[in-house]
Amino acid sequence: MGISDVIAGFIQEALDDADGVLELQRGDLAQRFNCVPSQINYVMSTRFSPEHGYIVESRRGGGGYIRITRVQVDRQTLMMHVINSIGDTLDYPSARAILTNLAQSEALSVEVATALLTAVSEGALRTVPQEKRDALRADIVKQVLIHFV
């Protein structure tokens, strides 16, 4: 088990204690585990990505921090199911179908579903090369849904 796993475990525990939201300093953590600071970035991107159910925000400069939020996971298996069913790409009609479904089954409010659909519409993504839109759409939808689970 490498150092990345140890760090990830430490953060998981701290998140449990802290009720799902944790703010820490990259330098501190690096020192505590005797590794280079960028190792923390690696851990964040491989263990606390949106797919894993976390949101990571940060700030540089004096008093900087990394904030990790674990999204609630107990509410809807439906959501998880939907999320898992979304592959690496998602075209607009499929997105529309999925979101309409979720709204109809009241897993999402109509407002949220509409907002999200608009966010991934061809219009909103028009500056993204055609061939990359579906991948991006999948990312965005998954991330938002994960956030709402």
Add this chain to the structure above:
Amino acid sequence: MGISDVIAGFIQEALDDADGVLELQRGDLAQRFNCVPSQINYVMSTRFSPEHGYIVESRRGGGGYIRITRVQVDRQTLMMHVINSIGDTLDYPSARAILTNLAQSEALSVEVATALLTAVSEGALRTVPQEKRDALRADIVKQVLIHFV
């Protein structure tokens, strides 16, 4: 937490007590928090910008002051103002400030604001080349906001 956050917190509280309008002296504040006066300017420009929902006016000379006003406008106006204020690019911290502000002033529900913020987070857009993210983020946010006016 740095001194800027402390000062900002103090001002927020004072604004609450004072019903949204506050007049204070730069030198006084600096002395109270034991910092250089220009630190106050820094706090103004980073924490009380129009983007955050404040108007800051000031006057020099004897009896000079800094006046901070928390703005409250009707939903339509606020939305239009916000949409117009978004240029061709929008970084994540700005998006967060804008959406937090819209949620606080109840122009958007917390759910929608959160969903949109997640949709334009660095995580969700990670497959988009760094240099194109801010432009895309601006597009998405504007498109969704227009949809909600």
Add this chain to the structure above:
DNA sequence: AGCAGAAAGGTCAGAGATAGTCAAACAAAA
């Protein structure tokens, strides 16, 4: 009125403190 000095606030660039990126070296797994 005109002017000088005092009493504010403003600007900007540099130093310090954090965090992020990326690619190369290394290690583990298939």
Add this chain to the structure above:
DNA sequence: TTTTGTTTGACTATCTCTGACCTTTCTGCT
């Protein structure tokens, strides 16, 4: 052996704090 995952460190980006210098306004004196 090929592929995938991990670790490192040099370089970069961003946020905060400070101080020297600048501009505006007020007040009192002539």
